[in-house]
Amino acid sequence: MGTFKAVVIEKGDGGQSVALKDFDESGLMDGDVTVRVTHSTLNYKDGLALTGKAPVVRRWPMIPGIDFAGVVEASSHPDWKPGDSVVLNGWGTGETHLGAYAEKARVKGDWLVALPANLTPEQAMAVGTAGYTAMLALLALERHGLSPAAGPALVTGAAGGVGSVAVALLARAGWHVIASTGRADEEAEYLRGLGAAEIIDRRELGAPGKPLGKERWAATIDAVGSTTLANALAMTRYGGAVAACGLAGGMDLPASVAPFILRGVALFGIDSVMAPLPLRREAWSRIARDLDPAALSVMTTTVPLDQVIDRGPEILAGRTRGRVVVTIA
Ligand code: NDP
Numbered sequence: 001m002g003t004f005k006a007v008v009i010e011k012g013d014g015g016q017s018v019a020l021k022d023f024d025e026s027g028l029m030d031g032d033v034t035v036r037v038t039h040s041t042l043n044y045k046d047g048l049a050l051t052g053k054a055p056v057v058r059r060w061p062m063i064p065g066i067d068f069a070g071v072v073e074a075s076s077h078p079d080w081k082p083g084d085s086v087v088l089n090g091w092g093t094g095e096t097h098l099g100a101y102a103e104k105a106r107v108k109g110d111w112l113v114a115l116p117a118n119l120t121p122e123q124a125m126a127v128g129t130a131g132y133t134a135m136l137a138l139l140a141l142e143r144h145g146l147s148p149a150a151g152p153a154l155v156t157g158a159a160g161g162v163g164s165v166a167v168a169l170l171a172r173a174g175w176h177v178i179a180s181t182g183r184a185d186e187e188a189e190y191l192r193g194l195g196a197a198e199i200i201d202r203r204e205l206g207a208p209g210k211p212l213g214k215e216r217w218a219a220t221i222d223a224v225g226s227t228t229l230a231n232a233l234a235m236t237r238y239g240g241a242v243a244a245c246g247l248a249g250g251m252d253l254p255a256s257v258a259p260f261i262l263r264g265v266a267l268f269g270i271d272s273v274m275a276p277l278p279l280r281r282e283a284w285s286r287i288a289r290d291l292d293p294a295a296l297s298v299m300t301t302t303v304p305l306d307q308v309i310d311r312g313p314e315i316l317a318g319r320t321r322g323r324v325v326v327t328i329a
Pocket of ligand 1 (some may be wrong): 042043158183224244247248271320
């Protein structure tokens, strides 16, 4: 057995350390599929793992990275054979199971999704967990019966990863998209390019508001949480819904029941990590069909594996625009 390049987080008396290393293949964890990883990506959660700012990593040493695209090298799983192109999102990789910032990964075949035929591995990672979560949110809103005819859709944290994909997906589906951002000065043009019809300053939603406000939107994809989520609920039209998927602004929810009991507003929780396989397959096939490749390209920057460590603090500081692809091979 040989070694492969990997970003490795170790824990010592002085806290955690993270570095690009040669990792011994015998250290890979159990799994019935071994994948040659070609691309990964940087999500908010990866930033938390790389910096140790929140207890994302629960096993040491850990290879961080919650998403990968790659090619099956060996498999004893009935669904996969060497040469298959696959995508993995979540399932605890980069948290409890050795993850994606490495040339090699060994995982359960049940965790894998086939790379959609019309996406390259790089595009799949430009989507990544952030983009697939935006699609899970859109699917939840649609299952509730909402469509562009119901009214505008709000996206919070719009210039970030989940937000950028959400803006592009909603706009492509015909929604009037209101993009909330703290970076209107720099990113308004970018967001309009993705399809936003209106840009609002996130401070409008960031201060404690009334239990019920003016009815401004029928649907929300929220990546921010906290007061922003409370205000998004309070300003939702009668019968509308909010899909909550993030906590970039805080984990709390200082809201009242007024929108639920007086306007019939629904709040959907979105989890990408343990989402069941049929839902993942539905999300990926909708992404492959509906996400404009030009919009995806505009929102994506690319870094090599040895630079991803430095990008961790950047994403936590809210300075990352759109999506970051990590090239590995
Ligand atoms: P990004 O950092 O790319 O995007 C987050 C955006 O939120 C920022 O770009 C910024 O947008 C906004 N933001 C950041 N800090 C604050 C703040 N203090 N107050 C208000 N807005 C803020 O991260 P991702 O898109 O990767 O993830 C977004 C969130 O979704 C994270 O909390 C992440 O943990 C969560 N998530 C959850 C998943 C799930 O399964 N439920 C899956 C994927 C992500 P702007 O500059 O436009 O204001």
